[in-house]
Amino acid sequence: MATGRTHRPATRSRGIPEATVARLPLYLRALTALSERSVPTVSSEELAAAAGVNSAKLRKDFSYLGSYGTRGVGYDVEYLVYQISRELGLTQDWPVVIVGIGNLGAALANYGGFASRGFRVAALIDADPAMAGKPVAGIAVQHTDELEQIIADNGVSIGVIATPAGAAQQVCDRLVAAGVTSILNFAPTVLTVPDGVDVRKVDLSIELQILAFHEQRKAGEDAAHDGGRTAPAVRAATVAADRKGPDGDVPAVMPA
Amino acid sequence: MATGRTHRPATRSRGIPEATVARLPLYLRALTALSERSVPTVSSEELAAAAGVNSAKLRKDFSYLGSYGTRGVGYDVEYLVYQISRELGLTQDWPVVIVGIGNLGAALANYGGFASRGFRVAALIDADPAMAGKPVAGIAVQHTDELEQIIADNGVSIGVIATPAGAAQQVCDRLVAAGVTSILNFAPTVLTVPDGVDVRKVDLSIELQILAFHEQRKAGEDAAHDGGRTAPAVRAATVAADRKGPDGDVPAVMPA
DNA sequence: GCTTGTGAAGACATTCACAGCG
DNA sequence: CGCTGTGAATGTCTTCACAAGC
Numbered sequence: 001m002a003t004g005r006t007h008r009p010a011t012r013s014r015g016i017p018e019a020t021v022a023r024l025p026l027y028l029r030a031l032t033a034l035s036e037r038s039v040p041t042v043s044s045e046e047l048a049a050a051a052g053v054n055s056a057k058l059r060k061d062f063s064y065l066g067s068y069g070t071r072g073v074g075y076d077v078e079y080l081v082y083q084i085s086r087e088l089g090l091t092q093d094w095p096v097v098i099v100g101i102g103n104l105g106a107a108l109a110n111y112g113g114f115a116s117r118g119f120r121v122a123a124l125i126d127a128d129p130a131m132a133g134k135p136v137a138g139i140a141v142q143h144t145d146e147l148e149q150i151i152a153d154n155g156v157s158i159g160v161i162a163t164p165a166g167a168a169q170q171v172c173d174r175l176v177a178a179g180v181t182s183i184l185n186f187a188p189t190v191l192t193v194p195d196g197v198d199v200r201k202v203d204l205s206i207e208l209q210i211l212a213f214h215e216q217r218k219a220g221e222d223a224a225h226d227g228g229r230t231a232p233a234v235r236a237a238t239v240a241a242d243r244k245g246p247d248g249d250v251p252a253v254m255p256a
Numbered sequence: 257m258a259t260g261r262t263h264r265p266a267t268r269s270r271g272i273p274e275a276t277v278a279r280l281p282l283y284l285r286a287l288t289a290l291s292e293r294s295v296p297t298v299s300s301e302e303l304a305a306a307a308g309v310n311s312a313k314l315r316k317d318f319s320y321l322g323s324y325g326t327r328g329v330g331y332d333v334e335y336l337v338y339q340i341s342r343e344l345g346l347t348q349d350w351p352v353v354i355v356g357i358g359n360l361g362a363a364l365a366n367y368g369g370f371a372s373r374g375f376r377v378a379a380l381i382d383a384d385p386a387m388a389g390k391p392v393a394g395i396a397v398q399h400t401d402e403l404e405q406i407i408a409d410n411g412v413s414i415g416v417i418a419t420p421a422g423a424a425q426q427v428c429d430r431l432v433a434a435g436v437t438s439i440l441n442f443a444p445t446v447l448t449v450p451d452g453v454d455v456r457k458v459d460l461s462i463e464l465q466i467l468a469f470h471e472q473r474k475a476g477e478d479a480a481h482d483g484g485r486t487a488p489a490v491r492a493a494t495v496a497a498d499r500k501g502p503d504g505d506v507p508a509v510m511p512a
Numbered sequence: 513g514c515t516t517g518t519g520a521a522g523a524c525a526t527t528c529a530c531a532g533c534g
Numbered sequence: 535c536g537c538t539g540t541g542a543a544t545g546t547c548t549t550c551a552c553a554a555g556c
Contacts, residue, residue, distance in 0.1 A: 025465040052446035071533045071538045089472030107359030113461040182467040190308035198470045205369040209281040211438040214454045216345030327516045328556045
């Protein structure tokens with residue numbers, strides 16, 4: 001979910017629903033895999049299975065992009081890859097900075113899925129002077145002092161915050177002041193940002209707590225509507241809902 | 257979002273909407289902070305601001321849990337902390353295993369937010385024999401061969417997958433066969449699981465792509481409905497939607 | 513009087529089911 | 535004949551607005 005802003009302008013960017021946007025990357029990943037296997041076309045049924053959604057939803061999603069399929073046949077894989085990439089803005093280069101090079105920041109820096117999607121790690125930034133100059137994932141870490149200069153020099157508009165919670169808002173403010181307009185926040189804090197700045201949050205502890213909720217329901221608790229920590233009997237299917245992409249709210253990971 | 261299962265039974269566990277469940281951890285975090293500052297009560301307005309949602313939503317959410325507030329006054333912080341913790345199942349101990357101790361797995365192992373929420377890292381598991389015995393976050397890494405034994409010995413029901421994509425489904429199958437019924441997946445793959453098993457996924461690359469989509473809309477593109485990569489003019493507010501908690505689909509991070 | 517709790521309204525999302533078309 | 539694309543139906547979530555209650 002978008003944090004910091006209380007309500008959104010509902011200005012669903014040129015017609016594509018948020019829930020659909022959140023699924024496009026999934027489709028893209030499945031399509032890329034098909035493309036690598038040189039599969040020329042795919043039906044909504046097959047692609048939906050590969051992406052883990054149902055076919056009606058997938059067709060509806062694609063209908064927002066335009067009519068890119070052929071009735072009786074399916075979708076052209078290469079063409080769809082291109083169209084979705086373009087729609088997501090992945091045909092252009094997105095320089096990204098990662099702030100907070102702890103365990104998580106290093107993991108992100110080493111993440112291979114960046115380059116293939118148009119994202120380029122322009123810089124790694126950390127507040128610890130001892131980190132400065134150290135290479136992580138082949139990139140020398142730079143000190144926080146240089147943050148503004150780095151943003152300006154590289155035309156960075158997307159920032160990733162992987163700092164401890166206490167430093168996140170401060171880092172966020174500096175990123176925004178320097179011109180960043182999209183932030184991916186891994187710190188377990190609600191960030192406050194001005195209008196026009198987009199924040200997405202990933203929070204491991206939240207995901208685990210949601211799992212625990214469902215897990216708890218599986219064992220015991222039927223009739224008992226109160227704190228009765230009763231039975232051990234396994235109950236049937238409780239399946240977690242989608243992330244609602246948007247707020248889908250949803251997930252988290254962060255350093256200590 | 258829950259992957260692997262195509263549709264959910266809509267068995268909204270005893271009445272609490274998924275979207276609400278996904279927000280409970282947020283409220284809990286905000287409440288914990290208030291508790292530490294010894295704040296005795298809080299109004300829906302204040303708490304909502306701290307959690308980054310609007311107050312009507314928060315009150316509706318709490319109404320699903322019961323009537324824990326006092327009109328004209330607000331909510332008792334300590335009491336709410338307890339009620340939400342209980343509802344999420346955090347008053348019990350949840351042993352968790354993390355499989356795949358690369359950069360990300362190590363980051364997760366070092367994550368401090370576990371213990372305070374009832375989660376306990378029971379074991380770290382990796383397929384690399386060279387890792388076996390090495391201490392990460394004070395816990396000796398064990399080899400994949402011991403996975404089943406570890407699950408059984410510790411009564412683990414929640415597993416975290418932080419392996420490369422190629423190994424994820426296999427690890428998932430073994431976890432499930434050994435008795436794990438909730439999985440948090442950081443690998444960029446759609447996992448297939450039997451009914452009754454809950455999967456949540458966190459995917460960094462997806463989050464970045466969603467940000468890129470909105471970022472692209474901010475700069476240029478008004479009338480042009482096709483590939484016209486036209487203007488540079490900055491457009492007004494595009495705010496990301498919530499994560500939709502449930503599927504809230506939502507987000508991602510993983511190792512190479 | 514101030515704030516909760518909640519019906520009712522509205523927005524959004526998913527699913528159905530079939531017409532349309534290659 | 536098969537599969538896409540989409541209106542209509544259904545379901546879920548959010549927001550409004552106010553009655554109820556301390």
